[in-house]
Amino acid sequence: MRNKGLILIMVVSFLNLFSIVEADLWKKHINSDLADQILCNGSEVWVRPDNGGLVRWDIASGEYTRFYDNRGLPSSDTKDMVYDDMGRLVCVCGKNILRYEDGSFTQLCERPQPAYQQAFTFADGHILMGYGGNVYYGLYYWNGTDWVIMEEFSDYEIFGLAGDPEGGFWASVRKLDEESNEYTASIIHYKDGDMIFYTDIEVIGEDSGGLISMQMVVDSTGIPWVCLHAGVAWFDGVKWQRHNWVDEIDDGLYEVENVARDNDGVIWIAPGYNGGDLRCYDGENWTIQSEYKGEKVLWVTNNQMEVFG
Numbered sequence: 579m580r581n582k583g584l585i586l587i588m589v590v591s592f593l594n595l596f597s598i599v600e601a602d603l604w605k606k607h608i609n610s611d612l613a614d615q616i617l618c619n620g621s622e623v624w625v626r627p628d629n630g631g632l633v634r635w636d637i638a639s640g641e642y643t644r645f646y647d648n649r650g651l652p653s654s655d656t657k658d659m660v661y662d663d664m665g666r667l668v669c670v671c672g673k674n675i676l677r678y679e680d681g682s683f684t685q686l687c688e689r690p691q692p693a694y695q696q697a698f699t700f701a702d703g704h705i706l707m708g709y710g711g712n713v714y715y716g717l718y719y720w721n722g723t724d725w726v727i728m729e730e731f732s733d734y735e736i737f738g739l740a741g742d743p744e745g746g747f748w749a750s751v752r753k754l755d756e757e758s759n760e761y762t763a764s765i766i767h768y769k770d771g772d773m774i775f776y777t778d779i780e781v782i783g784e785d786s787g788g789l790i791s792m793q794m795v796v797d798s799t800g801i802p803w804v805c806l807h808a809g810v811a812w813f814d815g816v817k818w819q820r821h822n823w824v825d826e827i828d829d830g831l832y833e834v835e836n837v838a839r840d841n842d843g844v845i846w847i848a849p850g851y852n853g854g855d856l857r858c859y860d861g862e863n864w865t866i867q868s869e870y871k872g873e874k875v876l877w878v879t880n881n882q883m884e885v886f887g
Contacts, residue, residue, distance in 0.1 A: 617659050617667070624667055630654030632669065634678075651676070651683060658698035660705075668705060670698060675705060675720070690718040690725035696792070697749070701741030708736025708749065717749070730773060740794040740802060745769050748802045750791045761788030765804065765813075781811050781818045803845060810847050821864060 615626040623635040631646030631654045647654040657670035667678040668686070676683040689695065690707060697708035704719040708731075717731035717739075731751070738750030746769025752761045763786045765776040778786035781804065793805040804811045809822025845859040857864055 615659055617661065619661060619665055624659055626656050626659055626669075630656060632656055632659075645683070652685075657694060660698060660700045662700050662705075663703055668700065670695070687720055687725070690727075695736075697736045697739035699739040699741050699747060701739075701747035702745060706739055706741075706747065708739050710735030710737045710752070730768070730771075737789060737792045738794040738804075740796040742767070742769070742796050742800055742802075744800040748794055748796055750789075750794055750804065752788055763788055763790045765790060765802070767802075776813070776818060781820075782806055783820060797845065805847075812845075 614628050615624075617624045618637075621637055623637060625633040625635070627633060631644060631649075631651060633642055633644050635642045643650075645651045651671055652674060653672035655672045659667060659669040662668050662677070669676050669678075669683075670689065671683075673688050673692070675686045675689065677686050686705070691709055691714045693709065693714045695707045696710040697706075699706050704721065706717065706719050707725075708717045709715045715735045717728045717734070717736050718725045719728060720726075731749070734749075734751040734753050736749055736751055738748075740748045742748060746767065749766045749768065750763075751766055752763045754761055763778045765781050767774045767776075778784070778790050781790055791804045791806060794802060796802045801815075802813050806820070806822070809820055811818050811820045813819075847857050847859075
């Protein structure tokens with residue numbers, strides 16, 4: 579998506595802070611807060627706690643630093659995080675966009691609209707911010723001086739964004755048909771001004787009811803992966819593929835909360851609130867995994883954040 583480390587967004591429960599390090603075993607970093615988002619680039623782990631602020635873990639030392647209101651951040655009202663093309667953390671904090679560099683945060687700009695955005699990513703050297711719902715919608719990019727609205731997306735609500743390492747980005751969008759007063763949902767690949775549309779029928783095989791997904795990731799080979807209400811979908815370069823494990827689960831529903839790619843190229847998926855097993859895809863087979871021993875990989879289970887490296 580923006581780096582070759584693993585990026586994962588998931589809600590997990592933590593207890594008091596401590597770190598357990600054993601040879602050839604997982605390192606467990608446990609925190610008392612709910613973690614709404616986690617990013618890892620191989621040397622550091624950023625956690626966005628549910629109660630605000632940010633926590634930065636140093637993977638080598640296991641030490642952490644917490645940032646919150648008037649302690650390194652202008653506000654504890656933190657939202658999305660991404661890595662830019664230089665591997666620096668960029669986050670939404672209150673009305674501001676901040677970047678972390680050399681041990682501290684600096685302000686890059688303010689949000690383009692007062693309402694909180696639905697989607698946030700980094701692509702083609704720019705921060706992208708998408709809005710969906712209420713009175714604000716459309717897609718903006720930061721050119722280094724001002725926010726510029728992308729006219730191609732001015733009529734769309736943006737619910738998911740993922741930068742493509744080969745250029746451009748993928749977006750999960752919907753648009754209101756004024757005649758029928760119904761929403762149509764699409765996945766769009768945008769590159770160099772060209773837009774390729776994939777309908778909900780193409781992506782998930784049926785009418786989505788107006789929204790395909792709010793979680794997307796693009797792996798380092800440029801393949802987009804989309805979380806679905808039942809299963810996961812990915813584009814193989816020709817058409818969308820899907821898997822939902824309907825034959826393996828009692829009620830036929832495996833809701834996917836998050837999807838990510840590790841440093842070895844394996845795709846990992848995590849279940850949603852309905853529960854389920856952690857699963858991985860090696861390019862040929864899906865397997866159930868309770869743990870994965872790859873190099874400098876971040877993963878999350880129901881009760882702890884685990885880093886192996």
